[in-house]
Structure formats: C-alpha cells, structure tokens
Amino acid sequence: MIIRELIEKIEGEAELDFTFNEGKIEDVQINFGFYRGMEEILEGRDARDALVITPRVCGICNHAHLITAVKAIENGYENAGLKVALSPKAKAIREFTLSCELMQNHMTWFYMTILPQLEKLTGEISTQNYALKASYFSSTVTKAMSIFSGQWPHSSYAVPGGVTCDPSYVDVMQAENLIDECIRFFEEMLTGLSFEKYLSLNSLSSLGSVEGDLGKALWLIDKNEMAEAGQSHDRFIVLGDSVLAKPGKAQATKVSNVALRYVEESVQTGTTAKAVSYKQKLYEAGPLARAIVGKEPLVKSLHKRYKDSIFTRVFARVHEVATLLVQSKKLLNALQLDEPSCTLGKMLEAVDFEGEAAVEAARGSLIHKTSVKEGKIENYEIIVPTQWNLSHGNEKEEGVAVKAMVGSKTIQDATFIFRTFDICSVCTTQ
Template structure:
C-alpha cells in the first residue's frame, strides 16, 4: 500500500490439486471421469475440453471422429446452462453482497435467488447429461444420453421457468426487450436487481475503476462464439500454438499456479471478452464510454446471461432426436497421438492437452481461465488483475478482483 492505495499486489494459490499427475499412466478415457472433478462449478467445461482433446488425438492419429448435429447441440446446451448457473451464483452470491459491503448498506439477502436460478439451470443439465456436477456423458463420437421428446419438452419447460424468474427478479423486462438495449441508461430504469446493480456501480465510480489492458481473447469454438483476439475494438486471428504459461511471481507465499499468456502478452478472458467479440451494441456502447472498467466487466457478464438463455432456447428447439447420439470410433488402444481440446468455460477459455500412446496417457496439461485473468507477475509486467487493482483502496481493489469471477480450485493441478 502507498498513501492508502494499492501500489502492488501478488496472488498466490497455495493448494495443489495434482490432477495432471493423477492422469499419467491412465487409460485416456479415464480422463472423462477424472477431469470433471477438477471443479464443482464448471465440470461440464472440463469434460468437454477433455473429450475434444481426445477426439483431436483420434484425428491426429488418422481416425476421423464424426459428431452428429444432435450430439453437438446437446453438448453445447449443457455447457451453456453451466455458464448460466455460474453467472447466476456470481451475481447473487458474490456481486450483490460485495456491492453492499462496499456501500456499507444492509440490504436483503439475495443468496436464495442465486440458488433458485442455479437449481433450475442444473436440473435442465441433468436431464440431458445424467447428473450435475461431475457428469461423464460426453464420449469420443458424441454423447451417451439419448433424450426422448418428452425429456426435451421437460428441459424446455425448466428453461422457460428460469427465463421467467430472470425476467421478473433480475431484469424487470422480458428477455427480448433487454437484449435490444443499446445504452446503459436503458438498464438503469426500473426497480429490478440489474437496475440496482447498475446504479450502485455508477455510485461507486466503477465505470472509471478497474481498467486492465483493453485486450481480449477467446479460444473456444462454439455455436455462440468463435476464436478471436481483440486489441480495443480491433479483431485479430488467433492460433493455439502461441499460448504459453510462465511461473507466477509470489515472493512471500508458495503458489502452485502458472500465468497464461498469448505471444508473451497478458489478455483478459471471460464474459466481457466474449460480448466484445460479438459486437453486441450495448457492450460496444459501454466500452466506448468506460473501456474495460469494472463496470463494463459486470454488465457484460449479466448481459451474457440473457444472451445465453436465448441461445439455449434455440438449441433445444432445433435438436433432432432421430439422429444418432454417438458414432463410436475405433478402440482408444489404437490411438498414439497428441490432442488439444478448447472450450469457453464460464470464466473464459479452458484448454486441455493430452499425449496418448496406445490409449494410455503419457502427459496431460490443463490451462484454466483464471490463469489468464488472475496471474501474478512482477511490477514491470503486471497481469490483468494486478493492473486493475493498482491505485485503488483496499476495499475497492478486493471488489475489482471479484469482478473477474475467480475460481481457485481450477487453477492448480
């Protein structure tokens, strides 16, 4: 601290998970059971990254894996619903309580709202994925679930209830109307939770605080996003070969984390990055006025909730139950190759890398979104979160830190 403002910060992740070591020597398909247990919030993202890495190894070994549209949409639906449950928990269990703390106000407890919304989202996941968390229903060639028409209708009914809850409690307007908003002023009108959040962020000056590098990157390839990097508003192509990790700087405490970089530069990942890349009018307007501030980061995550709920609805309505759920490839024992699987998880790009020899894992590597945003480096090259915390009071810095939606259990393996 210097003059009661943060002058420099380091971040340590002192617990060790060891998932990468656990996987060595295991059958490659065991990764589909073990990697979802990296995290209790984004296990589906880890499962999808893992299965994509294995399917990529099949391809690199000369064996094509053919996914039906049905399998792709079911995988995507469960991933999207997992992002939704995460965001709802973050809004109601982290963001609003931390805003109240920063404002020294004693507002009502919003925790149950987050729990209720997240419960609906995970019920829909379990209908198609078998369970949540820690499902292993994605396999090379597709999915093991074969939903009936009734189960699709049930998932649609649950999603309808979730959207109605979100419209009433969070937005104060219907989903389609909110998605047409183009200015922050439109958000501020009304008494619903999002309007209060926007008001409180402005009251605290968060539209001018928490600025990072204004650089964004997306690496997952989905129906709702494509790989891209951006410097301010300028888009550039990306290539996974330029992703690397470096040792974290934590001189006063042991840390097992590594920082993730692209071409030796730090980039922000997550909801703001994704919404910027999609050229969403509201987010473009906010960015033009407030850049990559804490305010922009929060509103982008809330907007993504609405955006993904609509996308989930479209996915369900276009699933053809007559298609194959799985086109089983040859036995994994025939595969000797490396593979990479990339997924946009709730907090940003999640990367799984696997080296397989005759179906057995020789090496496994996991790079998580928190390694991008919440790295710890020296003063001469700050990570995004270190840069955002600089120059703010301790209370403000801790709030800004949480706008990145940190996940510590994913970070060390």
C-alpha cells in the same frame, strides 16, 4: 507498505499482498496455496479416464472440463488419422449443457459474490437472501442440463464421438420448460423487464430501464463511483468456439485471429498457479472477452463509455446469461432426435495420439492437452481461465487483474475489483 489480505469464498481462498504507495495500490502479488496434482493423477490412466477425473478439478466449472477433455481426445484421434464427425444433435446437446453451466455460474457469482460484496462496500445492506435466489436459478438451470447430462456437478456424459444420452421429445420439452422458467426469473428477479424488452435494449442510455437485482447492482457500482474502476489492458482473448463468439483476440474492439500454439504457460514464484500468456502478452478471458470478440452490441456500447471497467465486466457476465437463454432455446428447438448420439463405435484403435482443445468455460478459455501412448495418458496439461486473468505479468506489463487493482485507494475496493473477475481458486490450484 505491504498489506497481506486473505480473500475467501472464491471457490477456495487466495492471499493478496497489496503494495501501497502514497495512499494508492501500486502492486499486488496474488498467491494461491496447495497444488492438488490433477495432471499427475491422470498420468498412466486410460485416455478416456480424463472424462471422469478432470471434471473433479472444479465443482463449479466441472462440465467445461468434461467438454474440453472430450474435445482434446477427439482432436487426438483426428491427429492420429481417425475421422471424428459428430452429429448436429450431439454438438447441440453439448453446447446446451455447457451453456447451462455458464448460466448457473454467472448467476451464482452475481447473487452470491457481487451483490453481497457491493452491499458491504456501499453500506447498503439489505435483508435479501441472495443465496436462495442463486440456488433457485441454479437448481432450475442445472435440472434442465441434467436431463441430458445425468447430473450436475460431475457429469461424464460426453464421450469421443458424441454424448451418452439418447433423449426423447418428452425430455426436450421438459428442458424447454425449465429454460422458460429461467427466463421468467430473468424477467421478474433480475431485470424487471420482459425478456423481449430486455433483448431490445441497444445502448448505454437504454440500460436505465433495467430494474430488478441487475438494476440494483449497476446502481450500487455507480453510486460508489466505481463505474470506471478496474480498467486493465483492454485486451481480450477467446480461444474456444461457442454460440457466444468465434475464437479471436481483441485490442479494445479491434478483433483478430488466434491460434492455440501461441499460448504459453510459465511457472511463477510464490504461488502454485502458473502464468499464461499469448505471444508474451496478457489477455483478459471470460464473458467480457467473449462479448467484445463476439461484437455483442450492448456490451460494446458500455465498453465505448467505460472501457474494460468493472461496470462493463459485471454487466457483460450477467448479459451473457440473456444471450445463452436465447441460444439455449434455439438449440433445443432445432434438435433432431433421430440423429445418432454417438458416431464412434465402442472399440477405438487409436492408441498413440496428441490432442488439444480449448473451450469457453464460464470464466473464459479453458485448455486441455493430452499425450497418449499405447492408450495410456503420458502427459496431461490443463490451463484454466483464471490463469489468464490472474497471471502476475512479466517485465513488460502487469497481469490483467493486477493492473485492474492498481490505483485503488482501499483494499476493499481492490478486492471487489478482484472478485469481478469471478475468481476460481480450485481451478487455479488444480
């Protein structure tokens, strides 16, 4: 029996065809609709136009697209023999603004997807306005970011050689204050613990002291007996370099090296989304992957007990906010404003080049590849994180999200598992 279910509020929508056998889900076909043609829109444009066009792939991870696009151009310049050396200041500012986007994404997802869906699933409906909590955190953290990036969404402030902003210490102070406000939110709303206390948690058992909305979510997952649900291949990939993890892949917790050239994209039938694999194997991308590859102790301790279940996956995403808050403070504190913001002059002579880059976006590794002839884009390829998690799989194995859903008894359980991957429909149908 196949049941088709429309999933909405995943930055767009998708249709899932669930195949049931003996009361359990046996297979899931994931279908995304309309293709928007972003890669074609870029063809024939100036190489740098990608910095304005690609953020418009996605209203929620636009900044990751910007950072990936600029790194792909810089990689192309280097391949063409032009040295690109960013100042530590420019690197740190990029890292900071991208971290802010990750944090807004995670909290928006947690409050607007996970908590309401969990409440529906468990019948524990509260009168809380989670959207307003999400909005408060998100508008605070994007304000901190906009001090440097000018705005969110859709900034284009990263340019080859650095960033366009030239902040003062007044700006830095304002950003630091806003990050402190995010920490206060993390303490009072999310965990009910002082930030210091939260950061000292080091084991699964110590998680019992977590209260607040995170405590509630973990309790609801556990109450619904879903803590072990949603396990997949237990295989993770991180292709971008960030404050969270160095690039690498992991089978369970065994970490090894990666190289972009082994990433393959292929067309799938019945959907506009392309599949993506690494050496023909499917990997989970995103915060859980970063925590495992980056050997984050607390997530590893959950993983030891629950593997790559939704419990670990949900926790890893929220926990990443804590790590990013710590890193953000460090990045801001270390900024030396007398360093140049941009080290490349306005006239660039590299007209023919091929460049590629991978960046850790909120949902996982994002890849851009640009081929430029006579200064114009000849070909542009974008591989988005959701493709990693939602590929259907191949003859040998099921896709990551598909495998996680297989075995569920109800569509409600399965779609909740689906949503723990933080699906982005618009990215997937770029």
